[in-house]
Amino acid sequence: MGVQGLATFLDNHRKVYRDVRFGRSRLVIDGCNLNYLLYFESGLDQNHGGEYAAYESLIERFITALRTCEVDPYVVLxxxxxxxxxxLETVTQRAEQRIERAHRAAKDGGKENVLPIMTKWVFRQTLTRLKVPVAQCFGEADREIAALADKWQCPVLSNDSDFYIFNLSAGLLPISYFQWQDVNGNGSKSYIPCKRYYTSSFCIYFEIQCQLLPTFAALAGNDYVKLQKFIWSQFAPVASKPQSRLEGLLCWLKDFEEPEDALKAAVELMGGKSRKNKENMKKMLQSLSVGMEEYKLPRSSLMEFFIHGVIPLFLVELRVMQAWLPGDTLDVLLLHRLSLSTPVDHKDLPSVNLTSRPLRQVMYGLVLGKETRVAQRLQLNSLHEQANLNVCHNVVSTLRPAVSWPQAELSERLQVLLEALGVNEERLNALPPQLRLPVAVTCYWWNRARPRPDLKLLKSLLLGMNLRDTPQLSAAVQARCHQKPDVGVAHAFSQWQVCMKDSMHLNQLLGLPLPEPDVARFYQGTLVHQLVHMRRTGSRLKHVLKTDQASVQQYCDMLSAVRRLRPRQASEFSESEQAERRALNDQTNLQPFQLDYDEETETEVCSLARAQEELRLDDRLLLKTRYKTKERRNRCNKVELSRKEERRGTDLL
Structure with a gap:
């Protein structure tokens, strides 16, 4: 939903707001709106695929600020x-706009507010870890959010302009004015400075009847109402500059008491008087009435869920409200349609979503059956993808109906997932549980992505999953943040993220046969882009790779696993890959690897070991330098003894 231009209009009429000190209250949060605004207003990089660890930290600070002020958050998605x-028309237009913005970001490197692919996963996972109550609605959440807040008599936190129309007893806290980073006061007197909005203040300020607010929203145009263009600004006061469309509409509405009268007058004003236009008048009235109905508050189904964990009967079997099924799966189930990811990417390249199409086809088969076709939108072109149940058909047939998926045997569910990804369970089990899905997805991506990612991309991706933050590393990453991403590198890593997202959807659908990975730990966009750049330009990695032994070992284990899991028959390797040679019992205290390595890998592991050795040497130098200083003071009168010891090589430094 959304009333076009209303939030911007009210920025110029701030007297409708009240300055408040918010604390010691429940707060119902528009989760999707907060997710977008937190990321975009944080200054985090948008064009290299996402800064998920930094975003996770931002969410943690936000929740900490609320709890410091004794605010109990309830997030609705x-x-x-x-x-x-x-x-549907509005959704399609917005998808087209996202593709254009993503293309401009890839081409020019500017910020176009393209949300990274896995941001919503990080948001949900972080809230769950922090034990913040989270609910997911069956469809759009606006009306459920408003109904819950009104029932609890607490405010809503959102920037969605529809909440300016809902008659909420405790009002709206616009996120734009919610200064959560500036908590004031101490202890029980802590509060967040913000502005609060009430519909009564709006109506008093603009001198209209409160019952006309839904009429105002419908005539102004929202996502459900599309009217012919009409110049409402002609009714705005002459003194107002610029003469606003919304202000003109509000001035016109001052003459009416009831919504029905205002609607009929508006339709006639738009040309509905003549006989020829009577049919159009009827359609317009119907459209406006439907738009106004959206602002009537339903009975809240969320209160019992949040307080007692009670899920509405029609959602029990699907387990939607617990966010067990993502919205994409619901769209497939109900609409036989799916909106695909739109990362920063050049629009002349093939869609990054093509790489993970086989995974989605398995999902369609599980949800709908093998004969179903699902409409998708790839690069503005509509196409159909056939559901695929050829993967482990006998097992899939046992997973019907939908409610039986999580109850099926773990081995059966795992078999479906691993066969969809094309990896072997026995080899995957050699890894710790939390690494199994990321490694399986990386193997799938390396085999199917087009153009095929080279070893530099693979190693940069895996190394980025394991590096710990250091001052040297942060400096290198910051240098990359302000540069335009390499189109080919961005395309390859976007393919990996889409594969990761669709694999996690499939994993959820099957009742989590593999542990869900911590997304914030497995992809840092600017870091992996910088690692690729350093490899391609011959930069020495050891200056930024001074990390701990466990991280080095885990990186090597993951690289080994990906290359062992690669199906031999599915690969056409480059000459450099074919030149891989078996061997590496390195002299660096690392465990021997049971895998072929190329020269670059061997050099890299040695560099990592040297960097680790340099850290230990730095510690020894510091200790021995202090020791030598003391010894020199003590031996200043024993010159001959010192010379003899030096000749014997006692001075290790």
């Missing part, structure tokens, strides 16, 4: 798309 398709 959107589920699937509107099943009535009333706003």
């Amino acid at each position: 959107d589920g699937g798309s509107d099943h009535t398709d009333k706003k």
Whole structure:
């Protein structure tokens, strides 16, 4: 939903807001809106695929600020798309706009507010870890959020302009004015400075009847109402500059008491008087009435869920409200349609979503059956993808109906997932549980991505998963943040992220046969882009790779696993890959690796070991330098003894 231009309009009329000190209250949060705004307003990099660890830290600080002020947050997320398709035209237009923005970001390197692919996963995982109550609605969450807040008589936190229309007893706290980073006071007197909005203040300020607010929203145009262009600004006061469309509409509404009268007058004003236009008048009235209905508050189904864990009967079997099924899966189930990811990418390149198409086809088969076709939108072109149940058909047939998926045997569910990814369970089990899905997905990506990622991309990706933050590393990454991403590198890593997202969807659908990975730990966009750049330009990695032994070992284990899991028959290797040679019992205290390595890998492992040795040497130098200083003071009168010891090589430094 959303009333076009209303939030911007109110920025110029701030007297409708009240300055408040917010604390010691429940707060119902529009989760999807907060997710977008937190990331975009943080200054985090958008064009290299996401800064997920930094975003996780930002979410933690936000929740800490709320709890410091004794605010109890309740986060509500959107589920699937509107099943009535009333706003399909708007959704399509926005998808087209996202593709254009993503293309401009890839081409020019500017910030175009393209949300990184896995941001929503990081948001949900972090809230769950922090024990913040989270609910997911069956469709759009706006009305459920408003109903819950009104029932609890607490405010809503959102920047969605529809909440300016809902008659909320405790009002709206716009995120733009919610200064959570500036907590004031101490202890029980801590508070967050912010502004609060009430519909009553709006109506008093603009001198209209409160019952006309939904009429105002419908006539102004929202996601459900599309009217012919009409110049409402002609009714704005002459003194107002610029003469606003919304201000003109509000001035016009001052003459009406009831919504029905205002609607009929508006339709006539738009040309509905003539006989020829009577049919159009009827359609416009119907459209406006539907738009106004969206602002009537339903009975809240969220209160019992948050307080007692009670899920509405129609959602029990699907387990939607617990966010067990993502919105994408709901769209497939209800609409036979799916909106695909739109990362920063050049629009002339093939869609990054093509790489993970086989994974989605398995999901369609599990949800809908093998004969179903699912419409998708790839690069503005509509196409159909056939559901695929050829993967482990006997097992899939046992997973019907939908409610039986999580209850099926773990071995059966795991078999479906691993065969979809094309990896061997026995070899995967050699890894710690939390690494199994990321490694399996990386193997799938390396085999299927086009153009095929080279070893530099693979190693940079895996190394980025394991490096710990250091001052040297941060400096190198910051240098990359302000540079335009390499189109080919961005395309390859976007393919990996889409594969990761679709694999996690499939894993959820099957009841988590593999542990869900911590997304914030497995991809740092600017870091992996910088590692690729350093490899390609011959930069020495050891200056930024001074890390701990466990991280070095885990990186090597993951690289070994990916290359062992690679299907031989599915690969056409480059000459450099074919030149790999077996061997590496290195002299660096690392465990021997049971895998072929190329020269670059051997050099890299040795560099990592040398960097680790340099850290230990730095410690020895510091200790021995202090020791030598003391010894020199003590031996200043024993010159001959010192010379003899030096000749014997006693001075190790």
